[in-house]
Amino acid sequence: MGELRLMKGNEAIAEAAIRYGVDGYFGYPITPQSEVIETLMARKPWEETGMVVVQAESEVAAANMLYGGAACGKKVMTSSSSPGVSLKLEAISYIAGAELPALVVNVVRGGPGLGTIQPAQSDYFQAVKGGGHGDYHLIVFAPNSVQEMADFVEDTYELAIKYRNPAMILSDGIIGQMMEKVELKDFKPRFTDAEIKEKFGSWATTGKTPDRERNIVTSLELQSELQEKHNHKLQAKYQQMRETEVRFESTNTEDAEYLLVAYGSSSRICRKAMELARDKGIKVGLLRPITLFPFPTKQLAELANQVKGMLSVEMSAGQMVEDIRLAVNGKVPVEHFGRYGGIIHSPDEIVNALEKQIIKG
Amino acid sequence: MEVKDIIKEENLAYKKTKVLTDNEMHYCPGCTHGVVHKVIAEVIEEKDIQENTIGISPVGCSVLAYNYLHIDWQEAAHGRAPALATATSRLMPDKYVFTYQGDGDLASIGAAEIIHACNRGENIVVIFINNGIYGMTGGQMAPTTLEGMPTSTSPYGRDIKLSGHPLKMTELVANLPGTTFVARHSAETAGAVRKLKKAIRKAFDNIDEKKGTSFIEVVSTCSSGWKLTPEASNTWMKENMFPFYPLGIIKDE
Ligand SMILES: Cc1ncc(C[n+]2csc(CCOP(=O)(O)OP(=O)(O)O)c2C)c(N)n1
Ligand code: SF4
Ligand SMILES: [Mg+2]
DSSP: OOEEEEEEHHHHHHHHHHTTTOEEEEEEEOOTTTHHHHHHHHHHHHHOOOOEEEOOOSSHHHHHHHHHHHHOOOOEEEEOHHHHHHHHHHHHHEEEEEEEEEEEEEEEEEOOOOSSSSSTTTTTTHSSSOOOSSSSOEEEEOOOOOHHHHHHHHHHHHHHHHHHHEEEEEEEHHHHHOOOOOEEEEOOOOOHHHHHHHHHHHOSHHHHHHTTTOOEEEOOOSSSHHHHHHHHHHHHHHHHHHHOOOOOEEESOOOSSSSEEHHHHHHHHHHHHHHHHHTTTTTEEEEEEEEESSSSHHHHHHHHTOSSSSEEEEEESSHHHHHHHHHHHHSOOOEEEOOOOOOOOOOOHHHHHHIIIOOOO | HHHHHHHOOOOOOOOOOOOBBBBBOOOOTTOHHHHHHHHHHHHHHHHGGGGEEEEOOOOSGGGGGGGGGGSSEEEEOTTTTHHHHHHHHSSSSTTTEEEEHHHHHIIITTHHHHHHHHHOSOOOOOEEHHHHHEHHHSSOOOOOBTTTBBTTTTTBOHHHHHHHOOOHHHHHHTTSTEEEEEEEOOOHHHHHHHHHHHHHHHHHHHTTOOOOOOEEEOOOOHHHHSOOHHHHHHHHIIIIIHHSSSEEEEEEE
């Protein structure tokens, strides 16, 4: 059993990063995620593991530091909240194009614009559809507990390395700010220079030694035929992720007549809503996508053969609902319910919505 | 007789450094970029740091600088090279990290990144190619474009009322405590190239001593953007750029 602590989600992710052996963190303060960099600066991991922590001049710079660090074959991470992530998209697109592993954390707050500092889930599209320019995808994990905030650092980074693709932890202000018990993993040593050379020697900019050609990290390819080929390679990677990396959690789906679909904080509220509905005799199940990209399309398509309708419950005006509809392809009604702009829906509101929009509708 | 018949060991008075690749450069005739590439490559060879040098190329005509120097490279987003260099140098403190940036890249879109990297005193070298114009995109006005100078987005000459004043980045970063060596050079004559090389050598030597940021501006020409012959460009540079961007060492600590 690892060390048990009571921590905020933002603190847990910082601690997990140190323990996982992250080499560099680059951030810029923004509510509700500033505790990530505050925790790191207070912990001084450079004295303990050698991890570099930089408060950048902007999210633009922080994300481009991420790009430079990733290009060196180092494990690198940045975190922010919605308006800051918009600024990071430039570098994220370059990192995806240059095929580098890196981790971005978004502790989402309500928008658009400066919006509110209260929690929301309104950055789903930005996270799973690419966000920046060009045809690319991030690997996107959505934690619904402080424990998962900590665990997903390693889970996402391992996939980021496996696919040479940036990953995102799409959290929200509730998970970032709330305190829960968390079991921390033991410290892992950071990769040594020799390990980096062995694992990433074919592309990392660690210095051109005589035993290899020079490594060039770039997203530029001016010849259209080659750029198309590069895009084909990226698409093949995304397809492989869709086939092998989907993670989800299903509860009470065996006998379900209706399905709630929710991720992150909203999935916790849906658990309570499901109990309330079951008390009323409505057979409700819950599917929680853990990976938002790749999305549990197949699982939802299968459940569409069983249930009479689905309700996507998101703290947004309805974004994931579009992916559910694509998965279900018109077989059963799929509706959205959610409060947003920083308001959190209650379990009662969800049950009401289910009855009004799906069962009676 | 063909060129290959002339290039024989016994005829050689000067040899291309092995740090330069054999790729044919894509730059226009007379362009300053190629000369500066060569000088950097020679310094890398003389210091014997090819295995330990990481270049960060910009977005601009020199975006493909990585095709010409036999070292590891990162190709940054427009203006962001100092951010990549910051991370690279912090994560690999024993490496020689340099950015190579044009004036649009460094003085306009990347103004924040360069100022903060210099202010933090990142242990890097910055090579700043100031040709007073956006060469790559076809000759638009840059922050460094001189007053009255015509470009495709200032076709009647740069109007200060409309577009503000030409920006002297080098004087600006010299004011920051994080910079240790700040100089402005040119590369239009053999003598100028020699001085430039000395400065670039010193800048890379400063990395050994962990002295902070070394910043070298090269006042340059862009014959295509300026719509002048290479020779006329050099004359125009001397008559117009040098008075506004005076050459010399601005800071050496
Ligand atoms: C974000 C972004 N904005 C604009 C461009 C288009 N662009 C490419 S190069 C360039 C200007 C480069 O000028 P400079 O830095 O002076 O380099 P030069 O070509 O003169 O050497 C611009 C605006 C881009 N590639 N990316
Ligand atoms: S456009 Fe100007 S800067 Fe670009 S290669 Fe030609 S001369 Fe050089
Ligand atoms: Mg220029």
